[in-house]
Amino acid sequence: MEQPYSLSVSSAQAGQATPKYGSYSLARRFLATIVLTLLSLAASAQHPAAGTASIRGTVVDSVSGQRLPGVGIRLEGQAAGTASDALGAFRLDKLPAGTYTVRATALGYRSPAATVTLVAGATQTVSLHLAPVALSLREVTVSQPRDPNQSLATITQIDRVLRPLNSAQDLLPLVPGLFIAQHAGGGKAEQIFIRGFDVDHGTDFNVSVDGLPVNMVSHAHGQGYADFHFTIPETVEALNVYKGPYTARFGDFATAGAGEFSTKTSLTHSQAKLELGQFDTRRALLMLDLLPDGKHLLSQHTESAYLAAEYSFTNSYFDAKQDFKRFNGLAKYTGLLSERTSLMVLGSHFTSNWDASGQVPERAIRDGHISRFGSIDPSEGGRTNRTNATATLTTTLPHDAVLRQQAYFVNYNFNLYSNFTFFLENPVEGDEIRQNEHRNIYGYTGTYERDTQLGSRKLHSVLGVGTRLDDVDVALSRTVNRAVRDTIVSGHVYEQNLNAYLDETLPLTDHLTLNAALRVDYFRFNFQEQNDPAQSGKAGKGRVSPKLNLYYDLTPDVQFFARSGFGFHSNDARAVVQNPTANVLPRAIGYEVGSTFKPVPSLVVNTALWALHLQDELVYVGDGGFTESAGRTRRYGVDLSVRYQLSRTLFLDADLNYNHGRLVEAHPDSNRIPLAPTFTSIGGITYKQPSGFSASLRYRHLNDRPANEFNSVRARGYFLLDAVVSYTHRRFQMGASVENLLNVEWNQAQFDTQSRLPGEAPEGVSELHFTPGTPFFLKGNVSVFF
Known part of the structure; x- marks a missing residue:
């Protein structure tokens, strides 16, 4: 019997950019053009012509009973198509009377077809039930009819099925070309590398889960801090990837790109899982379907609910035991309250505490002061927790418009x-320091989405509004063995973002689609320094970000795209109010050209x-309580992703990313961007049966790169192999994984740092400091489904 796979049918991508321009003239002209165009189009909008007919329908997962959004809908023999909306509904208008074959296409599902006979002036209703099946790349089409910016959708959908997930740290690398590095014992947010960026912990990459923002503004450790560990890997259902600043839905931090993760709406079964591994590693997972019939009817409308909880412990591979503990809990309800209204309610809690060995200098190991896995100060470590609550109400309005409203609250506490x-x-x-904060986040996002018939074309419009308020007590202190000695910075941050955007997608022909958008953001900053009122203050700043993208679908298997857009990343509130000349919202401008295509039926390529x-590359140094500015930077590069199905059960995949970046205003001898990767690659070979044995051998490669502007210190690259095997039965699953199969000595986080060891000269030594990477690490797991 085949094991059913629950797979979301949405994913995404985009590109990247930034400028040095401060003028709003271009944005104003762009805005005026969009407004005038919309008014003209609205005035010319027509009702369905007399003598034509329409098809209405819904798309449903035949196993879970859940409606499926973002599924491609096409009429056989017709070039144009559409996609199901947020409630799994679709509509095709202005069709001549006759007989049509309607087909839905979604990766991981059998593509159903329905024959419909239309009578002039009538509307025919159809329901398409999609059955989960084994992955087949032959069924993939590369165009994305509802959101053309999702040109990485097919790639990320394939990866979500094929790439094994062993921990929350495996989730972010699902983004093609993204690498992570851990350097604080597993409890701190990872360092992120993507498109030639060392984005620290999230300065230039926007991350969200079920609409909840992950990046933290004005964080104690660094601007944009994105701790993703509150997510349980087994609950993740979909990932939308958008590279670059080309999508209006994303504002702050989305310069290099954005990743939208979504958790499952329902479970196909309950699950209990136990993992055991080296270094005293153990993990327990429980996922309970609260409506075990798989589908519960409330007034003939589907609903689902489940609970998930995990507990993890490890002492890790360092000489000093890490005593790492983490707990995650999640409860989620999704239901159709009526044919036109759905409700999602989610609550979760995460807590973690650990000891860390920190980064160590090369000389301490070379001189025999410590081993490779030793530490200079074993009192490092931390604790953190996060509680999330959110509700999303999605309603279909008259004229087939969709209104989606989400409110959320986050309570977050951090000590490092x-x-x-x-x-x-x-x-x-x-020199030990303590960074701590207590934060509440209040937020709202709303979108109004509608298709408007313009002659034979359909204009897809999205109007979005939102606000986010961060209310934070934050402090930086000097400590000795975790005891506070004195305070460097302590105060209260009040930071609010107000935003709105308009996004328009119009098929100009059967093959060419235009996407134009405009986003407006306004930030209010307020910082009250507890001990020095002179360092307190208020500030405000706005930013207008236009986007313009073109997509050409040569065939259902070949799409070309050209994208451009403005973006930005924000500065820390403390730096903004303390320095009147500080760059508050430095601009980004990006552009790219590329293609997603299938040269043969079982091969998908994105390039x-x-x-x-970037107008100004800013990094808030939480270790010192100040902002560093690298000035203007320029990057360019080439991305290549390949997914190939060799047979029904054998798959190959590879991502290759070349990046070139420089500091624009620096001398050629000192213009390198520290830690920016120039070449990365990840890939592997996977054997996967729908039910039964599966195995994957995967590699990761990150090249050597400059650790400072002068290229006098080099961060060392690595090539690693990982392996995963599992056997799946209808009632249970057994598996094992090995990280660093060849037991290579490699470095994770690396920095050129000036430090002093006991007995050294007062000025210390500047050299490479690093966190050693995982050695050979074996884990086994067993799951029971019920």
Whole structure:
């Protein structure tokens, strides 16, 4: 019997960019053009012509009973198509009377077809039930009729099925070309690398889960801090990827791109899972379907609910035991309250605490002061927790418009103890610091989405509005063995973002689609320094970000695209109010050209040639309580993603990413962007049966790169192999995974840091400091389905 796979049918991509321009003239002209165009189009909008007919329908998962959004809908023999909306509904208008074959296409589902006979002036209703089946790349089409910006949709859908997930740290690397590095014992947010960026913990990559923002503004450790560990890997159903600043839905931090994760709406079965591994590693997972019939009818409308919880513990591979503990809990309800209204309610809680060995200097290992897995200050570590609550109400309005409203609340607490310079500042007690904060986030997003018939074309419009308020108590202190000695910065941050955007997609011909959008953001900053009122203040700043994208579908298997857009990333509130000359919302401008195509039925290729300019590359240094500015930067590169199905059960995949970046205003001898990768690649071979044995051998490669502007210190690259095997039965699953199969010595996080060890000169030594990467690491797991 085949094991059913629940797979979301939406995913995404985009490109990247940034500028040095401060003028609003271009944005104003762009806005005026869009407004005038919309008024003209609205005035010319026509009702369905007399003598034509329409098809209405819904798309439903035949196993779970859930409606499926974003499914491609086509009429055989017709070039144009549409997609199901947020409630799984679709409509095809202005069709001549006659007989048609309606087909839905969704990766991981059998493509059903329905024959419909239309009578002039009438509307025919059809329901398409999609049955989950084994993955087949032959069924893939590369065009995305509802959101053409999702040109990576097919790639990420394939990866979500094929790539194994062993922990929350495996989720972000599902983004093609994205690498992570951990450097604080597994409890701190990872360092992210993508498109020639070391984006620290999220300065230039926007992350969200079920509409909840992950990036933290004005965070104690760094601007854009994105701790993704509150997500349980087994609950993730879909990933939408947008590279670059080309999509109006994303504002702050979405310069290099954005990743939207969605958790499952329902479970196909309940599950209990146990994992055991080296280094005292253990993990327990429980997922309970609260409506075990798989489909519950409330007034003939589907609803689902489930609980998920995990507990993890490890002492890790360092000499000093890490005593790492993490708990995650999630409850989610999704239901159709009526034919026109759905409700999603989600609550979750995450808590973690750990000890860390931190980054170590190469000389300490070379001189025998410590081993490769030793530490200089074993009192490093931290604790953090996050509680989320959100509700989303989606309603179909008259004229087939869709109104989606989401409100959310986040409570977040963070304490981190670090020592990067050891005894440079305080040769007796050491340089340990504590970064801590207590944060509440209040937010709302609303979108109004509608298709308007313009002659034979259909204009897809999305109007969005939103606000987010961060209310934060934040502090930076000097500590000794985690005991506070004195406070460097302490105060209250009040930061609010108000935003709105208009996004228009219009098929100009049967093959050419135009997407134009405009986003407006306004930020209010308020920082009240507890000990020094002179460092307190208020500020406000707005930003207008136009986007313009073109897509040409040569065939259902070949799409070309050209994208461009403005974006930005925000500065830390403390830096904004303390420095009147600070760059508050430095611009980004990006553009790219590329294609997603299938040269043969079982081969999917995505490629893009891109460029991105930043007006000012800012990094808030939480370790010192100040912002560093690298000035203007320029990047360009080439992305290539390949997914190939060799047989019914054997798959190959590879991502290759070349990036070139420079500091624009620096001398050629000192214009390197520290830690920016120039070449990365990830891929592997996977054997996968729908039910039974599966195995995957995967590689990761990150090249050597400059660790400072002068290229005098180099961060070391690596090539690693990982392996995963599993056997799946209707009632249970058994598996094992190995990280670093060849037991390579490699470095994760790496920095050129000036530090001082006991007995060294007062000025210390500047050299490469690093966190050692995972050695050979074996884990086994067993799951029971019920």
